[in-house]
Amino acid sequence: MSEPIRVGVLGARGRMGQQACRAVDAADDLELVAMVDAGDWLFSVADAGSQVLVDFTHPDVVMDNIRFAIDQGIHAVVGTTGFTAERLDTVRTWLADAPQVGVLVAPNFGIGAVLSMRFAQLAARFYDTAEVIELHHPHKADAPSGTAVRTAELIAAARREAGMGAVPDATTQARDGARGADVDGVHVHALRVAGMVAHQEVVLGAEGETLTIRHDSLDRVSFMPGVLLGVREIARRPGLTVGLEALLDL
Numbered sequence: 001m002s003e004p005i006r007v008g009v010l011g012a013r014g015r016m017g018q019q020a021c022r023a024v025d026a027a028d029d030l031e032l033v034a035m036v037d038a039g040d041w042l043f044s045v046a047d048a049g050s051q052v053l054v055d056f057t058h059p060d061v062v063m064d065n066i067r068f069a070i071d072q073g074i075h076a077v078v079g080t081t082g083f084t085a086e087r088l089d090t091v092r093t094w095l096a097d098a099p100q101v102g103v104l105v106a107p108n109f110g111i112g113a114v115l116s117m118r119f120a121q122l123a124a125r126f127y128d129t130a131e132v133i134e135l136h137h138p139h140k141a142d143a144p145s146g147t148a149v150r151t152a153e154l155i156a157a158a159r160r161e162a163g164m165g166a167v168p169d170a171t172t173q174a175r176d177g178a179r180g181a182d183v184d185g186v187h188v189h190a191l192r193v194a195g196m197v198a199h200q201e202v203v204l205g206a207e208g209e210t211l212t213i214r215h216d217s218l219d220r221v222s223f224m225p226g227v228l229l230g231v232r233e234i235a236r237r238p239g240l241t242v243g244l245e246a247l248l249d250l
């Protein structure tokens, strides 16, 4: 058997980081060599000889962490949200100077969530209207969720490719926020509900019918097969990969 892949986890004491540490530790082909959280010495990831860094931290710090990984020649599997087109371009620029390094940025590592985004993308051109509702635990820092933003962007792109115009909406009077956030012309609504983990509905509508695509992560273990797939694959994918779907051949 070949040597195990040496993995460092950033955000190791957080909700996702703890799960990621457990999952890496339990995998025979991976070795957990560094667990780093806020206030810890970041360079211990490099000192421990990490080949892949897993990041579940916070949108405010994730760019610094990616920069660090690239500078150290460590591949990165990033689940932290808050990515914009500008941020992704910045990562591409950094990677241009380290062509051997791979960075995977995935707003959602849940297989079902990735499939549901793909289903929404496929369905979008057949429906006049499409809105996204995401529901999460109340400790979540960002809204709308990274998954919801990506879903809305995929729907908007599919509508554009199909030559569809703006989503019809006759609302002229609304209280602030009543129609949610506008992401590329698609309305996205964020609920924060105690007891929930991570859930999303895409509601599409046409004359006489609606289609609802719903996914529920009931436990954070649901994200781990995707995280481990990313860890195992990233060294074979130099440059920036966005979305787990690229590794699932969807």
Ligand SMILES: NC(=O)C1=CN([C@@H]2O[C@H](COP(=O)(O)OP(=O)(O)OC[C@H]3O[C@@H](n4cnc5c(N)ncnc54)[C@H](O)[C@@H]3O)[C@@H](O)[C@H]2O)C=CC1
Residues within 6 Å of the ligand: 010, 011, 012, 013, 014, 015, 016, 017, 036, 037, 038, 039, 056, 057, 058, 059, 061, 078, 079, 080, 081, 082, 106, 107, 108, 109, 110, 146, 223
């Ligand atoms: N891509 C995916 O499938 C998923 C992504 N997420 C995203 O992952 C991120 C973290 O989510 P949670 O684990 O729920 O948050 P959390 O708040 O439970 O954990 C974040 C951890 O990062 C630590 N941290 C903050 N700054 C740090 C730094 N500079 N270096 C190292 N550690 C640092 C915090 O102390 C905390 O322990 C969020 O952006 C969330 O949206 C969450 C679930 C699934």
Ligand SMILES: O=C(O)C1=N[C@H](C(=O)O)C[C@H](O)C1
Residues within 6 Å of the ligand: 081, 107, 108, 109, 136, 140, 141, 144, 145, 146, 147, 148, 197, 198, 199
């Ligand atoms: O913070 C979370 O919990 C989650 N964050 C990701 C997101 O913002 O899309 C993925 C999943 O929804 C859980």
